[in-house]
Amino acid sequence: MRWNKQDKKSSPIIIRCVICDRVINRNSLVALSNKSISICQTCYLELDPKYQEIVIDSVKGLFIYNYDSKFQDILYLYKGCYDLPLRSCFLSYSINFIKVRYRNYIFVPLPSYKARDKERGFNHIEEILKFNALPYLNLLKKDKDIKQSSLSKEQREQEKNLFSLNETIDLSNKKICLIDDVITTGSSMRQALRLIRSLKPKKITFLVLSHPVYKGKTCCKNH
Ligand SMILES: [Zn+2]
Numbered sequence: 001m002r003w004n005k006q007d008k009k010s011s012p013i014i015i016r017c018v019i020c021d022r023v024i025n026r027n028s029l030v031a032l033s034n035k036s037i038s039i040c041q042t043c044y045l046e047l048d049p050k051y052q053e054i055v056i057d058s059v060k061g062l063f064i065y066n067y068d069s070k071f072q073d074i075l076y077l078y079k080g081c082y083d084l085p086l087r088s089c090f091l092s093y094s095i096n097f098i099k100v101r102y103r104n105y106i107f108v109p110l111p112s113y114k115a116r117d118k119e120r121g122f123n124h125i126e127e128i129l130k131f132n133a134l135p136y137l138n139l140l141k142k143d144k145d146i147k148q149s150s151l152s153k154e155q156r157e158q159e160k161n162l163f164s165l166n167e168t169i170d171l172s173n174k175k176i177c178l179i180d181d182v183i184t185t186g187s188s189m190r191q192a193l194r195l196i197r198s199l200k201p202k203k204i205t206f207l208v209l210s211h212p213v214y215k216g217k218t219c220c221k222n223h
Contacts, residue, residue: 018085019043019074033096036132038088046070049093050213056186059193061206062101064094066213067182075181075210079124087127090209095132102177102207107136110180110192111163114141125179128209136179139199140192141166162191171201178206 015024015031017040024031024040031037048066055061065071078086091098109125117123129136140163178192189206196204 017043018089030093034092036088036095037092038085039092043089044093047074048213050211051094052211052213054183054186054208054211056183056189056206057193059204059206061178061189061208063183063208063211064090065210067184067210068212071210079120079181082120082122084122084127087124087131090128091132098132098134098207102134102205105135105175105177105203105205107134107177107179107207108139108192108196109136110178110188111138111140111142113144125181129179139166139169140164140195162188163195165195165199169199171196171199174201175203176201176205178204179208180206181209183208183211 013026015026015037016022017024018038020040020043022040022042024037026032028041030041047070048068049064050066051062051064053060053062074086074089077083107129109123109129112123112125126136126138142162143164144162176196178189178196180189180192183189189208193204193206
């Protein structure tokens with residue numbers, strides 16, 4: 001019995017990558033500085049991290065990954081197949097950087113249509129924020145179940161009121177960072193920025209998990 005106890009105590013904890021199930025090297029620099037690491041370095045690099053800035057309506061934001069097929073697959077498994085443990089993977093390698101860059105910021109998720117969250121059983125952005133202990137406020141709601149990327153440019157311009165404010169609060173002492181999973185044309189983010197700006201935040205920026213990059217160039221049409 002005593003031997004078993006000692007053996008149990010000294011046996012290393014094995015962490016497996018939530019994407020590929022490979023064992024994560026606990027002695028790597030990233031793993032040592034981030035106790036909640038959940039993906040291996042190979043999967044991280046395959047997700048094609050970019051950390052590039054983009055500008056929408058004069059507001060500077062940042063996206064982390066290229067929106068390529070690997071990222072699309074993982075996002076589909078998470079959002080479409082309700083694979084909740086994948087919530088840990090998106091900020092796994094960047095959480096320390098994000099906590100420094102957005103210190104004193106409150107995150108505001110771009111909302112999904114409520115019925116979609118109900119069907120899924122969770123809001124995918126909120127779960128990522130909760131997992132990483134990032135402060136957030138649900139200031140926006142989505143009133144229509146329309147996917148912006150499915151609309152033409154003209155239709156998108158007509159759909160000016162895709163979101164509305166959940167509450168009208170004074171943000172003059174608050175720094176706000178809007179957060180979304182994907183930016184393609186930038187039109188949803190533009191609408192969200194306009195609404196949050198009406199609450200006069202002290203500072204405003206945005207963070208997006210992914211954005212398509214072609215030959216090193218971003219394709220946001222609404223700079
Ligand atoms: Zn992996």
